[in-house]
Amino acid sequence: EAQVTQNPRYLITVTGKKLTVTCSQNMNHEYMSWYRQDPGLGLRQIYYSMNVEVTDKGDVPEGYKVSRKEKRNFPLILESPSPNQTSLYFCASSRTGGTLETQYFGPGTRLLVL
Amino acid sequence: GIQVEQSPPDLILQEGANSTLRCNFSDSVNNLQWFHQNPWGQLINLFYIPSGTKQNGRLSATTVATERYSLLYISSSQTTDSGVYFCAVNNDMRFGAGTRLTVKP
Numbered sequence: 678e679a680q681v682t683q684n685p686r687y688l689i690t691v692t693g694k695k696l697t698v699t700c701s702q703n704m705n706h707e708y709m710s711w712y713r714q715d716p717g718l719g720l721r722q723i724y725y726s727m728n729v730e731v732t733d734k735g736d737v738p739e740g741y742k743v744s745r746k747e748k749r750n751f752p753l754i755l756e757s758p759s760p761n762q763t764s765l766y767f768c769a770s771s772r773t774g775g776t777l778e779t780q781y782f783g784p785g786t787r788l789l790v791l
Numbered sequence: 792g793i794q795v796e797q798s799p800p801d802l803i804l805q806e807g808a809n810s811t812l813r814c815n816f817s818d819s820v821n822n823l824q825w826f827h828q829n830p831w832g833q834l835i836n837l838f839y840i841p842s843g844t845k846q847n848g849r850l851s852a853t854t855v856a857t858e859r860y861s862l863l864y865i866s867s868s869q870t871t872d873s874g875v876y877f878c879a880v881n882n883d884m885r886f887g888a889g890t891r892l893t894v895k896p
Contacts, residue, residue, distance in 0.1 A: 710884070719795075719877060719886035735883065736792075767834060769884070779824065780884060782834035 700768030814878035
């Protein structure tokens with residue numbers, strides 16, 4: 678089954694404790710991205726990757742890191758989480774980053790930073 | 792950057808009613824998609840529709856790119872249609888704030 682998976686689905690952590698949220702897709706997609714969703718704001722893009730070893734900042738990259746060492750994986754790293762990073766996070770992928778592509782979203786990761 | 796506004800922000804319907812959700816955008820777009828986020832948080836792609844009209848069962852969407860808006864129609868609504876509907880535009884998927892739809896039995 679074609680899908681985007683994220684782990685963990687739920688995470689409670691404390692300020693300053695490094696964490697990684699994994700994202701994996703099995704569709705051989707080139708383009709992957711991370712979003713955060715906050716009430717009243719819709720989804721905002723954090724980082725995106727056009728292909729392996731190619732990443733770039735989205736609208737709200739501060740406090741986050743990403744890497745794209747393999748085509749299928751695009752982990753999101755919070756080096757020193759803070760309470761304002763409490764949010765619902767989505768990973769997405771599409772065949773390419775072109776204008777004609779449909780994006781497929783993972784199930785989401787709910788993060789609470791105390 | 793491009794602004795995306797959705798209306799109404801909230802909509803409550805009785806089962807069986809029809810509804811129209813609107814997405815306005817401030818500049819020309821080369822990609823527009825509609826998504827449904829169900830009550831469990833899952834995001835489902837409904838339509839890829841940068842222009843024209845598409846239909847899928849009880850749902851249809853129309854984008855009038857020259858006038859910078861898109862409409863999502865839901866006919867004969869069901870309780871399973873409840874959730875938040877988002878439109879998103881362009882390659883960087885700039886999202887609107889969403890329309891929260893509640894369908895009551």
